[in-house]
Amino acid sequence: MRAGIVGCGFIGSEIANLIDKSKDFRLIGLNDIDERKVKVLRKQLKRNKPKFMSLNDIIKKSDLIVESATKNVIKMILKNKNLDKKNKKILIMSTGGLIMNLGLLKKIKNCEILLPSGAVAGLDAIKSVSGRIASLTLTTTKPAKGLEGAPYIVKNSIELKKINKKTLIFEGNLKEAVAGFPKNINVAATLFLASKFEGINVKIIADPNTKHNIHEIEAIGGFGAIRASTINLPSRNPKTSYLAVLSAMQAIKNMKSNIKIGN
Ligand SMILES: NC(=O)c1ccc[n+]([C@@H]2O[C@H](COP(=O)([O-])OP(=O)(O)OC[C@H]3O[C@@H](n4cnc5c(N)ncnc54)[C@H](O)[C@@H]3O)[C@@H](O)[C@H]2O)c1
CATH class of the missing domain: 3.40.50.720 (NAD(P)-binding Rossmann-like Domain)
Known part of the structure; x- marks a missing residue:
């Protein structure tokens, strides 16, 4: 190819x-x-x-x-x-x-x-229950300084340097999350494309004491509940989780494999 x-x-x-x-x-x-x-x-x-x-x-x-x-x-x-x-x-x-x-x-x-599922786990199951989801929440926890410059932070004059413990700084729908945090939306976007669920609730937590980017998905519906938590270490690019590149590389390998695991 x-x-x-x-x-x-x-x-x-x-x-x-x-x-x-x-x-x-x-x-x-x-x-x-x-x-x-x-x-x-x-x-x-x-x-x-x-x-x-x-x-x-x-x-x-x-x-x-x-x-x-x-x-x-x-x-x-x-x-x-x-x-x-x-x-x-x-x-x-x-x-x-x-x-x-x-x-x-x-x-x-x-x-x-x-x-590729990128920096988050659980999209295989989310895809399977698409159309049967009653509620879907994505909670992303990031080092506080990783959120610097985001339009929502600037607009609301949030002083990230003054945050000294885990703090919920944003909760809203996908559209509001995209507008407020345009550089942090890949996971929310992939979750939407996998679930096709219009009412995703996005929460963003700033944590001054973490070096991880943590994504937690919770889906509830007639199938039961799905909870997936991914605790990412950054890669050589501090903005990109290491899992994201591993996932992309796996997607390339999948193309040439005759055994397809997951859906
Ligand atoms: N899907 C996910 O879960 C996920 C996870 C991490 C990163 N990403 C996204 O993947 C992309 C690449 O991430 P990365 O860590 O390699 O970033 P990076 O900053 O290391 O590399 C991006 C490269 O694209 C180049 N570039 C910028 N604008 C361009 C343009 N208009 N045309 C051509 N090249 C351009 C830059 O010069 C840079 O070399 C980013 O958009 C990032 O947000 C997605």
Whole structure:
């Protein structure tokens, strides 16, 4: 499979290195808004030495497109006329960008869209009970300083430095969470796409004494209850949980495995 990477930061580089080692893939192009990232990544690769490629060419020429850039590229990708082709696959990490473009997402009929579970466990079960959920809550606990600069924090003049114990700083629906914490929405977005549940309740807790990003899902309905808790350590990129890249790499490995575990 010809593969192209959009976003050569932490996740993109790890995936490129994985793909580079596999005979099933041939890396044909790398794209990043910062061309230095492309050069650094190219030097790490052993088998393929792809050059910078435009977003349009990556979409046109790749059988597998890996998006590991930013939610802001999702609209451009979904609108690209070369995307929706049979035998094309795209793995999307910036799932926050998908919920901002649900109309465009629904129009894609041929291209296979892979959304790894990312930094959260339990989405397999949540998918199974979609349509049967009575209530769904996502509680995210983060180091207080990880929330600096979020529009909700700024708007409400919340002084994160003064928080000295675990504090619930936000509770609201998905739309409010997206507006208030646009950089922290991938997990909520993936949860919505898996559950299709419109009434997700999102809670954000600031904890000055943790180094973990913790995501707790609670779903209740006719099936019983599902509680999943994921206590993430950061990766080399302090904003990205290590599990997120492991999950993305597993999604690539799944493509070539004949045994599919989980749903
Ligand atoms: N689904 C999940 O659970 C999950 C978890 C962690 C991270 N993420 C998302 O995955 C993405 C990648 O994360 P990361 O840790 O590798 O981030 P990173 O900052 O290490 O890398 C992102 C790269 O994308 C590049 N970039 C930014 N805007 C771009 C654009 N318009 N076009 C092309 N390249 C662009 C940057 O220069 C950078 O090299 C982010 O959007 C992040 O929010 C998702």
